[in-house]
Amino acid sequence: MTDEIKDYTDLVCHSVSEITLPSFNHLVTGHVMRSMEGGQVLQLNENECTHSDEQRALTGTWVLDDVRKFIEKGYSVLEIYEVWKYQVVNGLFREYIDEYLKIKQQATGWPLGCDSTEEKQKYIQQYLEKEGVKLNPDKIAKNSGLRQVGKAVITSFWGKLGQRENQSKTTIVNDPAQFFSLLTNPTINVNTVQTINENTLVVNWEHKEDVYDPVPTVNVCLAAKTHSSLIGNIKRMYMTRYQL
Numbered sequence: 001m002t003d004e005i006k007d008y009t010d011l012v013c014h015s016v017s018e019i020t021l022p023s024f025n026h027l028v029t030g031h032v033m034r035s036m037e038g039g040q041v042l043q044l045n046e047n048e049c050t051h052s053d054e055q056r057a058l059t060g061t062w063v064l065d066d067v068r069k070f071i072e073k074g075y076s077v078l079e080i081y082e083v084w085k086y087q088v089v090n091g092l093f094r095e096y097i098d099e100y101l102k103i104k105q106q107a108t109g110w111p112l113g114c115d116s117t118e119e120k121q122k123y124i125q126q127y128l129e130k131e132g133v134k135l136n137p138d139k140i141a142k143n144s145g146l147r148q149v150g151k152a153v154i155t156s157f158w159g160k161l162g163q164r165e166n167q168s169k170t171t172i173v174n175d176p177a178q179f180f181s182l183l184t185n186p187t188i189n190v191n192t193v194q195t196i197n198e199n200t201l202v203v204n205w206e207h208k209e210d211v212y213d214p215v216p217t218v219n220v221c222l223a224a225k226t227h228s229s230l231i232g233n234i235k236r237m238y239m240t241r242y243q244l
Helices: 002-007 038-042 064-072 094-108 117-131 144-162 176-184 220-241
Strands: 011-017 024-028 031-035 058-063 076-084 169-173 188-197 200-207
Touching: 058 064, 058 220, 064 076, 064 220, 094 117, 094 144, 144 220, 169 176, 176 188, 176 200
Parallel strands: none
Antiparallel strands: 011 058, 011 076, 024 031, 169 200, 188 200
C-alpha cells in the first residue's frame, strides 16, 4: 500500500499508523490539531497511550508531499480510499511571491557578520541560487515595518483559496417582522441574538450547509498544496534536523 503513494501527485485520503511524532493535521471538535495517532486525539487524552495499533491509526486527507516524507521516516499507510490527481501547472503565484519575498528579505537587513563587499555578494548569490530571487544590495536595510508588510502579503493572498465559504453574518434588526423572518427562515441558522436597546437587536446567523452559494475564489486543493509548501517545509526540516 505504501509503495502506491509514490505514483500519486496530489491529495490522498487514507489511514496511517506507526506515528511517533505529532505531525498530521486532524480536525477534532471543530479545531485543527496536530497529533501522533487517532485514539489519543479523539479522546483529548494527554496521558500515556494505551491504544492498539488499529485504534492508533488516523484517517484523513493530506497533501502527498507531506505523506511521502512521513513514509520515508517509517510510517505505514494502511488504506487508500481516494486520490485526487491533477495536471500540474507551475507558476500561478511565482511573480507575486517573488516580488514580496524580495521586499521581505531586503527589509530583514544583512545577516549578522555579513560586513565586507565579498560577504555581501556571496549572500546575494546564495539567496538567488536557493530562492530564485535577485536581491538589490542598495535596498537591503533593516526595516521591521516593511518586513512585516511583505510577510503578511505573502501569506494572506493565497489564504483566500482556503477561505471558509459559509461565513456567519450579522444583521441589525429594528423591525419585529424582520426578526421573526430570520427566526423562521428554513435556510439559515440563527447563532446569537444580542439586545442593544428596546428597539434594536443584533442577530448573528449563517446559511445552512446545503444552501449557501460557493465562493468562486475558493480552491481547497490549491490552498492545501500551498500551505504544505510553506509550512510543510519547516516541519520536514525539523524532522530531518532532529532525525525524527
